Amino acid sequence: MMLCRVWRGFQIASKMDRAKHGLIRQLWLTGWLLFAPAAPAEETPHVLVLYSHHRLLPANLEFEAGLRETLPNATEVNAEFLDYPHFDGESYLGALISFLHEKYALRPPTVLLAAADGALDLLLHHRAELFPQVPIIYAGVLRSFLQSHPPLPTDMVGVPIEFDFPGTIELALRLHPRAQRLAVVTGSSALDRDWEAELRDDVSRLPDRISAEFLAGLPTDAVLQRLSALDGDTLVVTPGYFEDGVGHLFSPRQAVELMATASAVPVYGPFDTFIGTGIVGGSMPNFVAMGRQAGRLVNDRLAGDAPRLPEPLPQVVNLDWRQIQRWDIDPSAIPEDAILRFKPPTLQEEHATATVVAIVVLLLEAGLIGGLLFERRRRRQIELAVQKQRFELAHASRLAVAGELTGAIAHEINQPLGAILSNADAADLLLASGADRWDELRAILTDIRKDNLRASEVIRRLRALLAKQPVDWHPFDLNAAVRELEPLLRAEARRRGVTLDLRLGGTACLLLGDRIQIQQVLINLVLNAMEATNGLPEARRLVTLCVEREADRLMLVVRDRGPGIAPEHLPQLFDSFFSTKPQGMGLGLSITRTLVEAHGGRVWAESDAGSASGAGAVFRVEWPAADGAGKVKPA
Known part of the structure; x- marks a missing residue:
């Protein structure tokens, strides 16, 4: 917008005397040079695009979109708009050349891109003054324009285009075979008159049955009035116009939209930017594709390569x-390769996916019915396999726990064995003395029998814990299960220097389940608590195991005074293979949760912020309590 205001200022200044004009221009250029930004230390590729027409021309917007899609992000792109044919004349041209020369004197472009005839014509006549030695790429330049000039320099290349006025007229007559007249609308600017001349030449080649009426250079009101009165056998063809007969300025799209709204007959045009204004269509170039094509040529030039000139872009219906x-056109007359804009999908197109999905669903249902009959037979087998795998995993875990308890087990067996050996030595001494001390010998034998039974009981419990036995569901007292493990757990606690505090329920705490699996849960949780106290002062190595009954629920609580559990670890604590220990496998707590849930219970952990040390962790297990008849089944 600023550039347009500057140029309009120059146009007004041209009406003053020559001295005032020169003074104003010199003042403006001096201010520009004073406030111009300094050139960057490292030059980046600089592309200057000269557009022939004004900035908001739809064709320019689409061309620029395609161009920027293709150019690298690191490329600096500037654009100038010549505003042809709205601004013209020697005074404007002089001001424009001076403006461009001064603006880009300190930051010349690496490559120039001339968009349409007007920009290329400016460079052909004033290149030496503006940008000598700068290579030029042109785009959107009519072939007829190039043919009217001498051959271009070798560093000025591009791909010419042709607006398909004949193809648009042919399309209109194909879709309306009964049409007998064409109304051709053009404007009064120089470019509008060029389009008129080309259209007159194309219309002259039509069959004799088609007559033509040219509405050229008329005021817009007169054009609209005439179009609203046309007969039904007439078609309108127009490229739009930049200026009407009374000097009112338009973009071609604006003019076409007014004509399509007022026309009593179908309107056709040659530019795809007209689609959506009310025209039926036409044979059209794609300005976005044109911008991409120009961008690729610019990239070749920036890379130092000779541009690889592609074939001209095809015209598309x-x-x-x-x-x-609206105009009741026979769809069968539409070319097969035509692009239909704003066409809602047919019922088949709109629901094609749903139709395919429905067929697939029916086939799947048939397969599922057969599959379900098969899966019903397999389900029991899979359930048994899962139970077996759970049993094997629990057994493997018990073997691993036994390895951790090796010291405690050895202590529990060595103690009675040591006592037996001592008693046996004492008996030898009594026998060797020859004295009649049979009462003492009987007492010694009694002690030996007790210690033997004690060692045997340790081995029996260990065998029961480690043996691979079928799952045995029956009611048992949770307190009694803890007491059976107490010697083993206390021995391990002594070995680790941990104080073990057992707080058992005062009443029977009956639980329906497998005694060995529940004892495995107890061992896992207590050993986990003991390991949490490693590295702490001995006074703080305290693990508490509490069993209590609350109405119809049994609660098992294991508390330690370790470092506690980080909040971010709580959600993952019982996941398989998750462990906070350097050497941990992450299976102990996962197996614990599996066994607890198999008995209809739940297990969770939390940090013990209320402990005396202000740290530690608490693991809580909850099971449904069973009555004496063992009628409560785990879920």
């Missing part, structure tokens, strides 16, 4: 489906 319906 674009049609507005809403206008097809």
Whole structure:
């Protein structure tokens, strides 16, 4: 917008005398140079795009979108708009050349891109003044324009285009075979007159049955009035216009939208930026694709390579489906390769996925019915396999725990064996004395029998814990199960220097389940608590195991005074293979949860913020209590 205001200022200044004009221009250029930014230390590729028309022309916007898709992000892109044909004349041209020369004197472009005829014509006549030696890529330049000039320099290359006025007229007549007249609308600017001349040449080649009426250079009101009165056998063809007969300025799209709204007959045009204004369609170039094509040529030039010139872009038939319906056009007359814009999907297209899905679902249902009959037979086998795997995993865990308790087990067996050996030595001494001390010998034998039974009981309990036995569900007292493990757990606690505090329930705490698996839960939780106290002063190595009954629930609580559990670890604590210990496998607590849940209970952990040391962890297990008949089944 600032650039347009500057140019308009120059146009006003041209009406003053020559001295005032020169003074104003010199003041403006001096201010520009004073406040111009310094050139960057490291030059980046600089592309200057010269657009022939104004900034908001839809074709320019689409071209720029395609161009920026193709150019690297590191490329600096500037754009200038010549505003043809809205601004023209020698005074404007002089001011424009001075503006461009001074603006880019300190930051010349690496590559110039001329968009459309006007920009290329400016560079052909004033390149030496503006950007000598800067290579030029052109785009959107008509082939007829190039043919009217001498051959271009070797560093000025591009891909010419042709607006397909004949193809648009042919399309209109194909879709309306009964049409007998064409109304061709053009404007009064120089570019509008060029389009008029080309259209007159194309219309002259039509069959004799088609007559033509040219509405050229008329005021817009007159054009609209005439279009609203056209007969049904007439078609309108127009490229739009930049200026009407009374000097009012438009973009071609604006003009076409007014015409399509007022026209009593279908309107056709040659530019895809017209789709959506109310025209039926036309044979059109794609300005976004044109921008991409130009961007690739610029990239070649920036890389130091000779641009690889592609074939000109094809013209594509674009049609507005809403206008097809409005004018009752036979769909069978539409070319197969036409692009139909704004066409809602057919019922089959809209629900194609749903149809395929429905067929697939029916097939799947048939397969599922057969599969369910098969799976019903397999289900029991899988359940048995899962139970077996759970049993094997629990047994493997018990073997691993036995390895950890090796010291405690050895102590529990060595103690009675040592007592037996001592008693046996005492008996030898009594026998060797020859004295009649049979009462003492009987007492010694009694002690030996007790110690033997004690060692045998340790081995029996260990065998019961480690043996691979079938799961045996029956009611048992949780307090009694803890007492059976007490000697082993206390021995391990002494070995680790840990104080073990057992607090058993005052009443019977009956639990329906497998005694060995519940004892495995107890061992896992107590050993885990003991390991948490490693490295602490001996006075703080305290582990508490509490059993209590609350109504119809049994509670087992194991508390330690270790470092506690980090909040972020709580959700993962019972996951398989998760462990906070350097050498941990992450299976103990996972197996514990599996066994607890198999008995209809739940287990959870929390940090013990209320302990005397302000740290520690608490593991809580809850099971449904059983009555004497053992009628409560775990879920």
